[in-house]
Amino acid sequence: MQRLHLHLLSDSTGETLEMIAKAALAQFDNAEISRHFWPMVRSRQHLDRIVPDLAASPGLVLYTLVNDDTRARLEEKCRQLGLPTVDALDAVTTALESQLGQEAHGRPGRQHLMDDAYFERVDAIQYTIAHDDGIAHEDWEQADILLAGVSRSSKTPTSIYLANRGYKVANIPLVVESPPPQALYGLRHPMVVGLTTAPERLVQVRRNRLLSLNEGTATDYVDGERVREELKFARRMFADNGWPVIDVTRRSIEETAAAVIRLLEARRKRGGLHKPSEKPI
Template sequence: MTKLHLHLLSDSTGETLEMIAKAALSQFEGVDVERHFWPMVRSHQHLDRIMSEITQFPGLVIFTLVNQEIRVSLEAACAEAKMATVSALDAVTTCLSRVLGQEQLHRPGRQHQMDDAYFRRVEAIQFTIAHDDGLLWEEWEESDIILAGVSRTSKTPTAIYLANRGFRCANIPIVPQSPPPPALFRLKRPMVVGLTTSPDRLVQVRRNRLLSLNQAPETDYVQKDMVEDEVRYARRMFADNNWPVIDVTRRSIEETAAAVINLHNERRIERTGPKPV
């Protein structure tokens, strides 16, 4: 069994990288692959922070980087560490063949096999669905990530997206009239992330939601003053508990999830150091 550390580094969400890597790896047998996912790398500072762990686990770095200076820095750092790099637009399969010392098998469709990672994703999705909207808070300690935020800050779709990446997620609405259970503030294992957005955008989203349900859009739920109070209440809670905060106002679900994964990666490195080989 050949061990391969595969680093997927992108200045976006990394969706393209994952699909290309999965399809290419399906052409090789007897490979124990450990994926390291690094999305939204858009600055030299971010690259510098993650290079220490990347070089701890030499293997193959596949990347999509628009910024030429950051790409040059990545290639130079990897060359110094004697690590192979390839752009996702280059011949990924050819590079894997060289790194693994194998000829590709030319078998279509093998990326769809149900491996351990597949079943971990299924379990994560089941967990996430069961712990949506504040449910089963007694089991929150088993989560990897907990998303907190006022209503309509994309908690559920972001949690489901993260579950598809193998993260066990729970989410809870922050409502001033109904504070969260005290257990939320005693959690040790999960990372709690606060999601917020601009009150104006929130009013618009909520109003559209009510209209889609054929409900009158004239309630406290969409009153700007009330919404501003909700957002302030949530932000104060996030700050008081030192939880990281992501503003989802101009982010897609994929971009929000990528930001959460970055926070999770950095928290893991700070707490435990690089992953063991």
């Protein structure tokens, strides 16, 4: 099976870019794609923070950046790293300019209506990025959803996908030797959802991750018995706290997100909680 790191960089929410990538990937079989999603990239400084991740996981870079300076910076850095880049909208925009006899405005995210739902999605994305991997637990009460699970159980990509739907999502890795902050057990507004997976699948995902980082695989991180203990520890925590659990073993990120949304909608019907101005993508 071929493996590819696919980096998606956008100066807006990234919805358009995700749809283009998804449509194109549907044409290929037997490929393992690791998606790296970078929304709201609107400055050289933000881009420079991403470059080390591009270098650590080399692959194909797709982007929708209308700012000439930011785009030139990305292309320059990718040339230095030997990474191919594709402007996902450039050919279409150029053709339209020719046919319409006018230049494109070059405004980030112009294809999205600047309504309340748009700004709510932007706010959700910013919140979710700032609360990835257990960061800033003091702000978890502001979240709509908190995803908990062991390392590599698809917490981050699911969080980003949900954020694009307008949900503020925090996530936390569960580590046997490091108990989560006490704040996790007293949350009232967010719905805490546990993510679990089959141990064999998790070992394979972790091995692939280590290989992509050019690291050895002879560690407890990919030891079968150790992984089973981690998953057992997480499931016990989910059960003790009455949190709903989703098995992501055979689910795509989209399917996992849809299951989370269904759980949240059911909870809101029971409790009358606030619903963000979500729009389908």
